[in-house]
Amino acid sequence: MAGARVIPLHDPERDAARRARHVEVVPEPEQQQSATPDWERRLTDLLSFARRRIAGDYQIDEFGFDRDLTENVLMPPLKPLYEKWFRVETIGLNNIPTAGGALIVANHSGTVPLDALMTAYGIASEHPAHRPLRGLGADLVFRTPVLGALARKGGQTLACNADAERLLSSGELVGVWPEGFKGIGKPFKDRYKLQRFGRGGFVSAALKTGVPIIPVSIVGAEEIYPMIGDIKTLARLLGFPYFPVTPFFPLLGPLGAIPLPSKWYIEFGEPIRTDVFGENAADDPMLVFNLTDQVRETIQQTLYRLLTQRRNVFLG
Amino acid sequence: MTPKVVLVTGVSRFLGGHLAARFAANPDIERVLGVDTEPPPRDLLRRMGRAEFVRADIRNPLISKVISTANVDTVVHASVTASPAGPTGRTVMKEMNVIGTMQLLAACQKSPRVTKLVVKSTSAVYGSSSRDPAVFTEDMGPKDLPSSGYAKDAVEVEGYVRGFSRRRPDVDVTTLRFTNFIGPRIDTVLTRYFALPVVPTVLGYDARVQLLHSEDALAVLERATLHDLPGVYNVGGDGVLLLSQAIRRAGRLNLPVPSAAVPTVGGFFRSARLVDFSPDQMRFLNWGRVIDTTLLRKEFGFTPRWTTQQAFDDYVNGRGLKPLIDPETIDAAERGILDAAARFR
Numbered sequence: 001m002a003g004a005r006v007i008p009l010h011d012p013e014r015d016a017a018r019r020a021r022h023v024e025v026v027p028e029p030e031q032q033q034s035a036t037p038d039w040e041r042r043l044t045d046l047l048s049f050a051r052r053r054i055a056g057d058y059q060i061d062e063f064g065f066d067r068d069l070t071e072n073v074l075m076p077p078l079k080p081l082y083e084k085w086f087r088v089e090t091i092g093l094n095n096i097p098t099a100g101g102a103l104i105v106a107n108h109s110g111t112v113p114l115d116a117l118m119t120a121y122g123i124a125s126e127h128p129a130h131r132p133l134r135g136l137g138a139d140l141v142f143r144t145p146v147l148g149a150l151a152r153k154g155g156q157t158l159a160c161n162a163d164a165e166r167l168l169s170s171g172e173l174v175g176v177w178p179e180g181f182k183g184i185g186k187p188f189k190d191r192y193k194l195q196r197f198g199r200g201g202f203v204s205a206a207l208k209t210g211v212p213i214i215p216v217s218i219v220g221a222e223e224i225y226p227m228i229g230d231i232k233t234l235a236r237l238l239g240f241p242y243f244p245v246t247p248f249f250p251l252l253g254p255l256g257a258i259p260l261p262s263k264w265y266i267e268f269g270e271p272i273r274t275d276v277f278g279e280n281a282a283d284d285p286m287l288v289f290n291l292t293d294q295v296r297e298t299i300q301q302t303l304y305r306l307l308t309q310r311r312n313v314f315l316g
Numbered sequence: 317m318t319p320k321v322v323l324v325t326g327v328s329r330f331l332g333g334h335l336a337a338r339f340a341a342n343p344d345i346e347r348v349l350g351v352d353t354e355p356p357p358r359d360l361l362r363r364m365g366r367a368e369f370v371r372a373d374i375r376n377p378l379i380s381k382v383i384s385t386a387n388v389d390t391v392v393h394a395s396v397t398a399s400p401a402g403p404t405g406r407t408v409m410k411e412m413n414v415i416g417t418m419q420l421l422a423a424c425q426k427s428p429r430v431t432k433l434v435v436k437s438t439s440a441v442y443g444s445s446s447r448d449p450a451v452f453t454e455d456m457g458p459k460d461l462p463s464s465g466y467a468k469d470a471v472e473v474e475g476y477v478r479g480f481s482r483r484r485p486d487v488d489v490t491t492l493r494f495t496n497f498i499g500p501r502i503d504t505v506l507t508r509y510f511a512l513p514v515v516p517t518v519l520g521y522d523a524r525v526q527l528l529h530s531e532d533a534l535a536v537l538e539r540a541t542l543h544d545l546p547g548v549y550n551v552g553g554d555g556v557l558l559l560s561q562a563i564r565r566a567g568r569l570n571l572p573v574p575s576a577a578v579p580t581v582g583g584f585f586r587s588a589r590l591v592d593f594s595p596d597q598m599r600f601l602n603w604g605r606v607i608d609t610t611l612l613r614k615e616f617g618f619t620p621r622w623t624t625q626q627a628f629d630d631y632v633n634g635r636g637l638k639p640l641i642d643p644e645t646i647d648a649a650e651r652g653i654l655d656a657a658a659r660f661r
Contacts, residue, residue: 040657047650054646056564059625062556062606063450064524143446145520145575153522153558162449162456 063134063163064152070132071124074154078121081114085261086220087316090122092268095214098129101168102271103206104175105295106216107194107303108183111225111244114259115218116177120154122266123173134167135175136160136202140241164205176202178292185242187230191222192307194300200292203274207282207291210275215295217302220264223313225249263316265306269298318344318542319390319432323383325374325420326395327367328352330502331436331533333360335394338538340367349386351379352395353412374416380423383430390432391424392541393417396473398438398466399505399592406465406594413469414476421480424487432488434540435477439493439526439550440467440596444603450524453608454493454548465594488546492536495552495607498627499530500634508591511635515563516581519572523559523604526552529627532620539618549616550607553624559601565625566632567639575602 049072052058058068082088096102106119120133135151136159142148157163159176167174177183182195206213229245249256272295274281281287310316322339326332327350336350337360348367355361355369372378374395383391396413424430442448443458462468474491481489496506506527509515528551536551563570573581582593593601613619622630 037661040654040661043657044654047653051646051650054564054641055643056557056561058561060524060556060558060561062524062526064522064556064558064604066558139447145518148446149520149522152524157450158447160449162451162453166449166451 060153063155063157063167065132065134065155066153067132067155070154074150075121075124078117079125082118082121082125085259086118086224086264088118088122088220088264088266089316090126090266090268092270093123093127095268095271096123096127096129096131096173097212097271098127098131099171101171101209101211102173103164103168103202103211103213104133104173104216104268105202105213105299106175106177107192107218107299108177108179109186109191109218110184110221110259111227111246112259113177113184114224115221116175118221118264119175119216119218119266131173133175134172135177136164138180140239159201161201161205164202165209168205168209168211178202181241185227185230185244188222188226188228192219192303194296194303197292197296200288203288203291203295204282206274207277207288212271212273212275213291213295214271215269215298215302217267217269217299217306218264219267219303219306219310220262220313223262224259226260260314262313263310265310265316267302267306269302272298317431317544318342320345321347321349321386321388322390322392322541323349323351323386323388324367324392324394325351325416326393326397327364327369328354328356328360329395329397330360330530331497331537332392332394333364334534335392335537335541336367337363337365338534339541340365342542347386349382349388351382374420375411377419377423379419380426383423383427387429388427389429390434390541391420391430392434392436392537393420394434394436394537396436396438396470398440398594398597409466410469413466414472417473417476421476425480425484430484430487432490432541432544433477433480434490434537435473435492436537437474437477437491437493438466438470439495439552439605439607440600441470441474441493442605442607443467444596444599444605446603448603448605451606451608452550454550454611462596465596467596488544490540490545491548492540493548493550493607494533494536495526495528495550495605497530497533498527498631500631502530505591505593505597507631507635509593510562510566510568510631511637512590513568513640514571515566515568516571516573516585517559517563518578518598518602519574521575521602523601524556524606525559525562525604525624526556526606527624527627528553528620529622529630532622532627535621536612536616536618539616545616547611547615549612550609551612551620552607552609553620553622553627554609555624556606557624557628559604562628565628566637567641568637569640 060066116135123133124130132155135156137151137156141151178197179195225246227244227246231243235243322345324332324336327336333356336348339345339348350367350369351372353373370382442452443462445459447459497504585591
């Protein structure tokens with residue numbers, strides 16, 4: 001915007017004085033866009049955001065999702081990480097419906113759940129409907145101070161069937177990482193090998209609510225913190241599921257906490273319909289197991305395909 | 317079926333007293349009896365009009381005589397309470413809640429004329445922890461049973477009520493699980509908490525709080541008494557406030573306290589007679605609690621008039637809580653910065 005100089009039609013000083021008098025009257029957006037520079041509009045947004053926060057004038061939903069905060073504070077810092085550091089490429093975003101409930105099931109990796117954040121950012125920024133992804137997280141997340149509160153404000157909730165079904169039946173886009181800590185905390189030598197998919201609770205939630213399951217394969221996240229060791233004693237002492245050792249952490253201290261800049265691909269697969277199995281499908285354990293396997297196999301095969309297409313971990 | 321003779325417990329407190337007043341104003345009800353251990357405050361007694369106050373202790377078998385001689389057909393048990401009468405009142409509160417309920421239920425079981433029982437319970441029976449689902453429905457139970465305090469009392473009270481309804485299947489039993497009350501007139505632990513100039517919260521946590529306007533609470537209790545609506549219902553306003561958001565809406569400052577120091581700070585506030593928090597209430601301020609009110613809407617047939625946010629704002633306005641930072645100052649600051657920015661253009 002700085003290069004495109006706008007030639008003022010009115011005397012700027014008089015204009016400013018007029019604006020000051022009528023500050024409550026919001027000028028029409030088109031007029032404002034042509035007359036005010038970009039930074040000033042951003043300042044206006046920032047100030048009105050600050051005013052809303054000070055006055056507590058915003059809405060949260062029953063899960064604690066604070067849309068105002070997520071869009072203005074939590075999401076923007078992920079932009080450079082998504083665009084510049086990991087250079088994430090999404091494939092098949094059109095498989096996510098623009099409205100209505102859907103369940104996103106993805107592989108989990110990378111020692112720190114950055115893959116969940118990147119998936120959420122990708123959908124929020126690149127999907128035409130800019131849908132927020134409502135992730136289901138482990139109990140540990142919500143027990144941890146600060147992190148737990150932030151996770152709730154960012155739209156996450158506890159991974160349990162009650163919450164999953166409630167979100168899905170109210171038409172939300174829900175994300176699960178069924179491998180859980182087994183997936184995210186697996187050693188580097190096991191990269192891209194899917195772990196057990198929990199007990200298939202996510203499938204029964206989808207069956208009960210009749211929403212499609214969208215298998216998601218994430219390539220690149222395995223290499224951000226190559227975990228070559230696990231200090232079990234320290235993990236037990238701190239109450240963590242694992243204490244990672246990477247080539248740079250804890251050796252280089254905080255420097256070792258910088259993720260390696262691998263090139264990422266996130267592929268959203270064909271939706272698997274769950275509304276074709278009839279009424280009490282969720283009570284049929286065989287069906288649940290089979291569907292769980294189908295989802296798992298789809299993700300695993302897609303991972304292998306993406307890996308053969310990838311020539312370099314960092315360049316893609 | 318409109319009841320003929322109604323007995324209300326806990327009439328010296330806000331909810332019981334105003335409920336008795338509403339029944340007294342209803343010409344279809346022949347007689348209204350209000351029971352409590354101490355007489356209601358004068359203005360409340362005046363409001364109660366033709367309702368008769370019986371000074372009786374529900375922990376005492378005497379209550380049975382009251383019920384049978386007055387031919388009571390409907391009992392509204394509104395005395396189960398979360399706020400102890402004083403610094404040493406916690407044991408008394410527990411006795412009133414649990415032993416009182418036992419005695420009252422025993423008396424109801426004895427009297428064949430009793431056909432309806434309405435119990436004011438609390439959503440605290442669901443407990444509060446990080447392992448709980450975000451929203452509780454009526455069929456859920458607590459992950460870990462509350463070990464003490466009001467929540468445990470309420471769990472036990474509900475247990476006795478279930479036992480009673482098994483033994484007297486002819487009696488319609490309505491159990492109402494209320495969220496915390498708020499409003500300009502009611503005085504609870506929470507209303508005193510939000511009125512503190514600096515409000516202590518647990519560092520790193522932000523509880524989801526669902527509230528119910530006290531007038532809605534009265535309307536629900538009244539509806540449960542006048543109609544036959546047996547069952548267990550969650551009762552709460554629409555929507556949720558975060559604790560930090562509520563504190564900002566009240567114009568207070570919050571003081572985050574590390575969770576290790578919470579008992580000490582709680583003890584300080586108790587001995588300073590500002591707010592008396594029990595451990596389960598502190599847990600509530602840590603995790604919060606939200607309940608599902610679909611049954612209330614669909615089956616009970618009641619939609620609260622105030623949402624959580626409206627009820628809270630009504631409380632803030634009604635109490636005349638002055639924000640520490642004037643909203644006009646903020647507006648002026650915003651305008652000032654924008655003007656300065658416009659000049660730089």
